[in-house]
Amino acid sequence: MPCRNELANALRILSIDAVQAANSGHPGMPLGMADIAEVLWNDFLVHHPKNPKWVNRDRFVVSNGHGSMLLYSLLHLSGYDLSMQELKNFRQLHSKTPGHPEYELTPGIETTTGPLGQGIANAVGMAIAERMLASQFNQPGCELINHYTYAFLGDGCMMEGISHEACSLAGTLGLGKLIAFWDDNGISIDGATNGWFTDDTVARFRSYGWHVIPSVDGHNADAIHQAIIAARHIADKPTLICCRTTIGQGAPNAAGSHHCHGAPLGEEEIAATRKALNWPHTPFEIPEAIYSEWDASIRGENAENSWQKIWQKYQENHPDLAKEFTRRINHQLPENFSQICKQHLEQCLEDQQAVATRKASLQFLNQLAKHLPEFVGGSADLSGSNLTNWQNCQAFTKDNPAGNYIHYGVREFGMSAIMNGIALHGGFIPFGGTFLTFYDYAKNAVRMAALMQQHVIFIYTHDSIGLGEDGPTHQPVEQAASLRMTPGLEVWRPADSVETALAWQEAILKAKPVSLLLSRQNLPFQKRTTQQIADITKGGYTLLECEGTPDLIMIATGSEVQLACQAANELSGYAVRVVSMPCCERFLAQPKSYQEQILPRAVTARIAIEAGAPDYWYRFVGLEGRVIGINRFGESAPAKEIFEFLGFTTENVVKVAKQILTIGVTS
Numbered sequence: 001m002p003c004r005n006e007l008a009n010a011l012r013i014l015s016i017d018a019v020q021a022a023n024s025g026h027p028g029m030p031l032g033m034a035d036i037a038e039v040l041w042n043d044f045l046v047h048h049p050k051n052p053k054w055v056n057r058d059r060f061v062v063s064n065g066h067g068s069m070l071l072y073s074l075l076h077l078s079g080y081d082l083s084m085q086e087l088k089n090f091r092q093l094h095s096k097t098p099g100h101p102e103y104e105l106t107p108g109i110e111t112t113t114g115p116l117g118q119g120i121a122n123a124v125g126m127a128i129a130e131r132m133l134a135s136q137f138n139q140p141g142c143e144l145i146n147h148y149t150y151a152f153l154g155d156g157c158m159m160e161g162i163s164h165e166a167c168s169l170a171g172t173l174g175l176g177k178l179i180a181f182w183d184d185n186g187i188s189i190d191g192a193t194n195g196w197f198t199d200d201t202v203a204r205f206r207s208y209g210w211h212v213i214p215s216v217d218g219h220n221a222d223a224i225h226q227a228i229i230a231a232r233h234i235a236d237k238p239t240l241i242c243c244r245t246t247i248g249q250g251a252p253n254a255a256g257s258h259h260c261h262g263a264p265l266g267e268e269e270i271a272a273t274r275k276a277l278n279w280p281h282t283p284f285e286i287p288e289a290i291y292s293e294w295d296a297s298i299r300g301e302n303a304e305n306s307w308q309k310i311w312q313k314y315q316e317n318h319p320d321l322a323k324e325f326t327r328r329i330n331h332q333l334p335e336n337f338s339q340i341c342k343q344h345l346e347q348c349l350e351d352q353q354a355v356a357t358r359k360a361s362l363q364f365l366n367q368l369a370k371h372l373p374e375f376v377g378g379s380a381d382l383s384g385s386n387l388t389n390w391q392n393c394q395a396f397t398k399d400n401p402a403g404n405y406i407h408y409g410v411r412e413f414g415m416s417a418i419m420n421g422i423a424l425h426g427g428f429i430p431f432g433g434t435f436l437t438f439y440d441y442a443k444n445a446v447r448m449a450a451l452m453q454q455h456v457i458f459i460y461t462h463d464s465i466g467l468g469e470d471g472p473t474h475q476p477v478e479q480a481a482s483l484r485m486t487p488g489l490e491v492w493r494p495a496d497s498v499e500t501a502l503a504w505q506e507a508i509l510k511a512k513p514v515s516l517l518l519s520r521q522n523l524p525f526q527k528r529t530t531q532q533i534a535d536i537t538k539g540g541y542t543l544l545e546c547e548g549t550p551d552l553i554m555i556a557t558g559s560e561v562q563l564a565c566q567a568a569n570e571l572s573g574y575a576v577r578v579v580s581m582p583c584c585e586r587f588l589a590q591p592k593s594y595q596e597q598i599l600p601r602a603v604t605a606r607i608a609i610e611a612g613a614p615d616y617w618y619r620f621v622g623l624e625g626r627v628i629g630i631n632r633f634g635e636s637a638p639a640k641e642i643f644e645f646l647g648f649t650t651e652n653v654v655k656v657a658k659q660i661l662t663i664g665v666t667s
Helices: 004-022 028-044 065-078 084-088 118-137 155-159 161-173 201-208 221-232 267-276 288-294 297-317 319-329 337-351 357-371 412-425 436-452 479-484 497-510 530-536 558-570 584-588 592-598 615-621 639-645 650-663
Strands: 059-062 149-154 178-184 211-217 239-244 375-379 405-407 429-435 457-461 490-492 514-517 541-544 552-556 576-580 606-609 626-628
Touching: 004 028, 004 065, 004 084, 004 267, 004 288, 028 065, 028 149, 028 178, 028 221, 059 065, 059 118, 065 084, 065 288, 118 149, 118 161, 118 178, 118 319, 118 412, 118 436, 149 155, 155 161, 155 178, 161 201, 161 412, 178 221, 201 211, 201 239, 211 221, 221 239, 297 319, 337 357, 337 497, 357 375, 357 457, 357 497, 375 412, 412 429, 412 436, 429 436, 436 457, 436 479, 479 490, 479 514, 479 615, 490 497, 490 584, 497 514, 497 530, 530 541, 541 558, 552 558, 552 615, 552 650, 558 576, 558 606, 558 650, 584 592, 606 615, 606 650, 615 626, 626 650
Parallel strands: 059 149, 149 178, 178 239, 211 239, 375 405, 375 429, 429 457, 457 514, 490 514, 552 576, 552 606, 606 626
Antiparallel strands: 541 576
């Protein structure tokens, strides 16, 4: 039977061979963390390689994702559907072994970890979801949800600010089933970290409220094993196991050097490593005895079978809860969802309120959230401004794990990455709010949500210069355009309560990442026909129609829709169509025939109006059209004065329209 060192060395050799074959990659981390991985995966991790999506599996996240070959080697050896050929194709086009782990591309990958620090934040979200789901569904004698979340992280993750945001909150929430392993090797790409990273990490995490196990020998299997046992005995705090390791462990000349962090070892050093580790096998050759010892398929099957017995008992004793659990885990909406949305829409049409779209959003939540127990709301310390805290929501806290609202504190980036982790875990639809201008803090986590296509709803209020006196630091200009340029993300900027209700409806139905941009100021109710209401979900539609072929088409979103309508009414003698475009991505996904119906190519006289960066809109108005936008930062003044100062007035829109029409750029 192979000993522990041989099992760990299989990870090491597979990793360095794959990096060498690709002539690209990071061998240092897999060499250094192989012993930790071997103990965790063979002694503790509960998972089923033949059913990677089993709901009660432990979650394992490699936050220092540049060490991806360690994870791929683990998956391959333990029995996942990841062939040796895929390891040989590391970092090659269309392989299942990309440079950093990618969710849904490779069986067993729990999240996409590229930018450092986001993996540990995702893990915090997974641990939150586990605790919430357990509190909502577990019954005496039937612990349906009871698993751990494990995370590897390196010095780079520790240095990134997001680790402070996420880990601080994790300690406050007392996430006892979150166990993180810090690869404390003192090396980053530029060299020894004592020149730029001298934090007292142990004291830092203890101050967060974590249980910290310091100075564990990361190459001593018994020490690692005992540390994990100790961590699992702490139920009310997350644990950080500080593992002292040597980067590149096993490579005689490269170990301990930053040179092995992000570059292949080279043939000579790999040969020397094979000799040092007493590994006589050729590249990508693994003895059957080692495969047999690593294979987790039988252990996984037994673990899932034990859980299935609990599940069977649960269905018999708690049939209603079992049905609800199945619905949520399978990402199914309640049967009455459409009817509830319809009722809320009818109420909006009846009320005809002039209302800020952030308040219209809250009205939707107040009606729908009680029917969607999978909703997990939150805000980055702006609940009263974002209006994300609906009636009767309860704060999720250390003492109230059944809560469904998270006070994230002033942690926009951490909030967004944690929401990704909640969505990845399953059973919930997370949404969280902040001001649109602070999207910049959260941008990379939004990007990762889009990359993974996770059902996360990002709410951004105070969506323009209309927030007024807080001034240019808080007035978004370029953020909406940045969001719209993010592949795989839908961005909705509704014009009134009706568009807001339908934007929310679509955000839930889409089951993909969505951003809602909402106003601080009241916006007037827009009257519509039944067909116009139906067309809102197409992303763009004719709100104000003219007789015959338009002389001019005005396109607007959000608070500027009212401005376009007012200007159209003053352009007597001209045929003017107003198009409301709450979601450009949805509109561009419509059939070309519908797009032509709304924006006929023959009509080249066009104006787009939005209180934000103008460049994006030229795809709709063309070079002959005009965009009334903002190509500078705002001012500190009341909203009305800023809109007037920057040209968002009926008079200016009419002036621009007449300039185009006078030039004769018509259909």
